Amino acid sequence: MLKQPISFEPTGRLQKLPPYLFAEIDKKKRELIAKGKDVIDLGVGDPDIPTADFIIEALSAAARNPRNHRYALDQGMPEFRHAIRDWFQHRFGVKLDPDKEILPLIGSKEGIGHLPLAVLNPGNVCLIPDPGYPVYRSGTLFAEGIPYTMPLLEKNRYFPDLDAIPADILKNAKLMFLNYPNNPTSQVADKAFFEKAVAFAHKHRILIAHDAAYSEMTFDGFKSPSILEIPGAKEVAVELFSLSKTYSMTGWRVGFAVGNAQVIALLAKVKSNLDSGIFQAIQIAGMTALQEGQKTLEQNLKIYQERRDLLVQGLRDLGWKIEAPKGTFYVWIPVPAGYTSAELALKFLEELNIVVTPGNGFGPNGEGYFRISLTMAESRIMEALDRIKKSHPHHSKL
Numbered sequence: 001m002l003k004q005p006i007s008f009e010p011t012g013r014l015q016k017l018p019p020y021l022f023a024e025i026d027k028k029k030r031e032l033i034a035k036g037k038d039v040i041d042l043g044v045g046d047p048d049i050p051t052a053d054f055i056i057e058a059l060s061a062a063a064r065n066p067r068n069h070r071y072a073l074d075q076g077m078p079e080f081r082h083a084i085r086d087w088f089q090h091r092f093g094v095k096l097d098p099d100k101e102i103l104p105l106i107g108s109k110e111g112i113g114h115l116p117l118a119v120l121n122p123g124n125v126c127l128i129p130d131p132g133y134p135v136y137r138s139g140t141l142f143a144e145g146i147p148y149t150m151p152l153l154e155k156n157r158y159f160p161d162l163d164a165i166p167a168d169i170l171k172n173a174k175l176m177f178l179n180y181p182n183n184p185t186s187q188v189a190d191k192a193f194f195e196k197a198v199a200f201a202h203k204h205r206i207l208i209a210h211d212a213a214y215s216e217m218t219f220d221g222f223k224s225p226s227i228l229e230i231p232g233a234k235e236v237a238v239e240l241f242s243l244s245k246t247y248s249m250t251g252w253r254v255g256f257a258v259g260n261a262q263v264i265a266l267l268a269k270v271k272s273n274l275d276s277g278i279f280q281a282i283q284i285a286g287m288t289a290l291q292e293g294q295k296t297l298e299q300n301l302k303i304y305q306e307r308r309d310l311l312v313q314g315l316r317d318l319g320w321k322i323e324a325p326k327g328t329f330y331v332w333i334p335v336p337a338g339y340t341s342a343e344l345a346l347k348f349l350e351e352l353n354i355v356v357t358p359g360n361g362f363g364p365n366g367e368g369y370f371r372i373s374l375t376m377a378e379s380r381i382m383e384a385l386d387r388i389k390k391s392h393p394h395h396s397k398l
């Protein structure tokens with residue numbers, strides 16, 4: 001026993017992380033469930049649809065092969081990288097070199113978190129969308145980079161105003177995160193936006209990391225382009241893909257980075273010092289998903305689209321003015337006048353036993369909005385609509 005116990009305090013790096021704003025909601029939710037309340041969780045961004053059987057079968061078979069029990073190659077199995085190359089060529093018409101331009105990841109979050117360590121020196125600026133996926137900021141802070149917020153405003157259709165970024169920031173900026181289809185706003189981007197972004201990156205000599213975690217989660221015939229379809233993009237961009245949402249494989253931890261060969265090599269160098277690749281059986285299952293998953297993906301998209309239509313129509317019938325999102329499985333909704341995001345989320349939870357995500361949890365510019373996730377069965381969405389309707393029969397206030 002030490003006479004004077006050591007106190008392990010959070011490092012400056014950890015102290016710089018923004019506070020976790022969902023803690024109060026999480027706690028309340030657990031309390032209500034413990035009290036036996038029927039809580040409808042429309043907060044989680046995690047598919048409720050299970051992984052398809054053929055992917056599980058591929059995993060099981062591969063797990064039984066002792067060849068797959070050993071350390072995987074840091075750069076991923078050649079078979080998996082070839083499958084990614086073929087999928088990418090077929091999906092986007094873009095050719096990738098599987099040895100230099102493709103790097104499997106332990107989920108795209110891992111790549112997003114590690115990329116700043118590979119490309120930022122301390123004090124370099126990283127441009128971050130706000131509201132946005134929190135890992136852009138934490139990854140930047142861990143690398144001792146300086147996050148600079150690009151507001152995604154409704155009046156700009158949730159695109160960053162690149163021309164509004166001050167020159168002195170741009171001088172020091174080395175990296176910019178973008179994310180379309182976007183979490184949490186559910187906005188999708190067309191090629192014209194990526195053309196603008198690539199031209200901007202060329203002009204200011206900035207690396208773009210495009211988070212394409214929802215690349216396949218689109219509706220109404222909209223196909224999300226790859227930033228690498230833009231001529232010259234490979235000089236300034238990498239793109240991060242994930243099998244998580246696409247094939248209902250969040251728990252499996254598998255995704256990949258593609259694009260600029262130098263940056264891919266730098267990221268691979270960071271990773272080879274921190275992890276030792278993805279379990280090969282999961283790589284084989286991931287390969288199977290990319291090769292044979294199209295039908296399953298389309299079936300799942302149909303389910304999400306039906307849920308989306310049900311929710312959007314239901315809320316419209318109650319007097320809410322919302323658009324049907326063309327991408328992701330989220331609906332981003334303005335908070336009615338008189339509430340903050342947190343107040344509305346708390347009201348929904350306490351009075352209706354419905355969990356929604358307050359927008360300010362994704363950054364200050366998410367204030368005034370909340371996010372509903374379509375990862376619940378239609379019957380639960382209907383029940384949620386019913387509760388909203390009953391609590392506000394005149395639907396004038398809410």
Ligand SMILES: *Cc1c(COP(=O)(O)O)cnc(C)c1O
Nearest residue numbers: 107108109133183213242244255
């Ligand atoms: C879910 C999500 C990710 C992470 O996905 P994984 O591949 O499971 O790590 C990355 N970016 C955004 C915007 C997400 O919503």
